[in-house]
Amino acid sequence: MATGAPRRTQAERSATTREALLDAAIACLVEEGYANTTTARVAERAGLSRGAHLHHFQTRAALLGAAADHLVQRRRHELQAAADALPTGPGRVAEGLDLLFESYVHPLYQASLDLWTHARTDPELREQLLPVERAFDRQTLGLTRQLFPGAASRPEFDRLVELSVATIRGLVVLDTLHPGGDRARKQWASAREQLARLLEDAA
Amino acid sequence: MATGAPRRTQAERSATTREALLDAAIACLVEEGYANTTTARVAERAGLSRGAHLHHFQTRAALLGAAADHLVQRRRHELQAAADALPTGPGRVAEGLDLLFESYVHPLYQASLDLWTHARTDPELREQLLPVERAFDRQTLGLTRQLFPGAASRPEFDRLVELSVATIRGLVVLDTLHPGGDRARKQWASAREQLARLLEDAA
DNA sequence: CCACTTGCGTTCACGAATGAATGTTTCCGT
DNA sequence: ACGGAAACATTCATTCGTGAACGCAAGTGG
Numbered sequence: 001m002a003t004g005a006p007r008r009t010q011a012e013r014s015a016t017t018r019e020a021l022l023d024a025a026i027a028c029l030v031e032e033g034y035a036n037t038t039t040a041r042v043a044e045r046a047g048l049s050r051g052a053h054l055h056h057f058q059t060r061a062a063l064l065g066a067a068a069d070h071l072v073q074r075r076r077h078e079l080q081a082a083a084d085a086l087p088t089g090p091g092r093v094a095e096g097l098d099l100l101f102e103s104y105v106h107p108l109y110q111a112s113l114d115l116w117t118h119a120r121t122d123p124e125l126r127e128q129l130l131p132v133e134r135a136f137d138r139q140t141l142g143l144t145r146q147l148f149p150g151a152a153s154r155p156e157f158d159r160l161v162e163l164s165v166a167t168i169r170g171l172v173v174l175d176t177l178h179p180g181g182d183r184a185r186k187q188w189a190s191a192r193e194q195l196a197r198l199l200e201d202a203a
Numbered sequence: 204m205a206t207g208a209p210r211r212t213q214a215e216r217s218a219t220t221r222e223a224l225l226d227a228a229i230a231c232l233v234e235e236g237y238a239n240t241t242t243a244r245v246a247e248r249a250g251l252s253r254g255a256h257l258h259h260f261q262t263r264a265a266l267l268g269a270a271a272d273h274l275v276q277r278r279r280h281e282l283q284a285a286a287d288a289l290p291t292g293p294g295r296v297a298e299g300l301d302l303l304f305e306s307y308v309h310p311l312y313q314a315s316l317d318l319w320t321h322a323r324t325d326p327e328l329r330e331q332l333l334p335v336e337r338a339f340d341r342q343t344l345g346l347t348r349q350l351f352p353g354a355a356s357r358p359e360f361d362r363l364v365e366l367s368v369a370t371i372r373g374l375v376v377l378d379t380l381h382p383g384g385d386r387a388r389k390q391w392a393s394a395r396e397q398l399a400r401l402l403e404d405a406a
Numbered sequence: 407c408c409a410c411t412t413g414c415g416t417t418c419a420c421g422a423a424t425g426a427a428t429g430t431t432t433c434c435g436t
Numbered sequence: 437a438c439g440g441a442a443a444c445a446t447t448c449a450t451t452c453g454t455g456a457a458c459g460c461a462a463g464t465g466g
Contacts, residue, residue, distance in 0.1 A: 033324025038423060051445045110323065117320045120313065120379045121236025133380055159393040163370065166394065170373030176323045177336055190362040191369065194401060213412060213463055241453060254415040
């Protein structure tokens with residue numbers, strides 16, 4: 001038959017549903033939280049049956065582990081694109097810090113927080129998340145080197161990045177209790193100034 | 204009868220069981236996490252029946268809300284005692300920051316993180332936690348004024364405290380995935396130096 | 407001392423979530 | 437086109453957590 005849709009190979013079909021499940025899982029985590037992210041709920045959101053889920057991920061922890069990985073990949077793409085588009089110039093440090101901050105206030109990071117928090121007492125989930133976290137860390141460090149080329153070669157650079165990232169994480173946690181609130185954003189204005197000074201002094 | 208134990212009034216009995224339940228709930232949160240902190244589990248830990256729990260707290264969210272409050276009270280007592288015992292002198296700022304840091308790496312704060320994270324998507328729990336958080340914030344701010352009397356009157360003091368607390372929170376989150384790990388502690392050494400400089404410059 | 411209240415324990419019914427077992431459709435190699 | 441394999445769907449049994457109803461025992465005020 002000459003339908004417009006070319007016959008899709010099985011591997012393509014498979015990849016599509018897999019993505020749909022992961023996207024649904026992430027959306028579910030963001031909007032309904034870890035506790036309400038059940039296998040049934042995710043399948044429903046993806047417009048699939050529970051069987052489809054079971055076919056791709058035998059267990060719930062497997063699904064969430066894959067979702068975490070998917071999450072990091074998505075963040076990587078968005079961040080990389082934004083970083084490449086960032087102009088060089090005198091305001092580069094401040095804007096680079098802003099970029100980093102935005103990647104954490106993003107709703108996606110709330111999903112990560114949910115996962116990480118639960119992994120503390122769920123050995124199976126933690127097992128899944130440990131390699132993902134390593135990738136996340138490397139990703140962040142690599143990005144900062146690109147964002148702050150002036151200071152990147154300094155010996156204290158890694159410490160300053162740790163400080164900045166820790167501060168950002170700490171600010172973002174503020175907003176978990178106040179969804180849509182901008183407490184983190186308000187405090188960030190002042191914090192960014194201090195961090196920028198430290199990074200520029202190092203350059 | 205002349206037993207050594209004087210007859211306890213009902214109010215005393217009640218208060219004892221209530222405390223036992225709250226302590227059990229907190230211990231359960233710390234060791235087994237939010238998801239495994241079920242009403243049955245808490246009652247078992249407290250050496251009581253589920254009926255006892257249900258008598259004092261009709262719903263699970265009520266128990267957890269009360270537990271969060273209890274948590275903040277306990278932290279207040281410990282912190283206040285430590286702060287009162289802190290000597291004045293040249294190292295006061297650094298030691299004060301350490302004190303603050305210790306109050307966050309404490310396992311009790313992991314329980315708080317679990318609660319706060321879940322409250323994001325659980326309206327009933329969030330309702331319970333909002334006033335508790337306000338108390339916690341006031342408590343922290345009051346303590347810092349006592350710890351850093353030199354800088355407390357400066358206009359930028361509140362901003363510096365926010366920065367310090369955010370950094371500490373962000374560092375502590377690191378350890379959720381690595382229980383018993385001291386990644387936060389290691390990064391703290393360097394971060395504390397920077398924060399101390401800022402606070403001392405303000406004094 | 408007795409009626410009444412309050413703290414505490416037991417049992418039951420309901421709902422929800424998970425994963426296993428078993429069908430049904432879609433695709434690919436020959 | 438046809439047989440096998442893989443993707444996907446349906447149903448089932450089990451487990452677990454919750455909160456309500458009920459019942460007993462211990463304390464309190466008249």
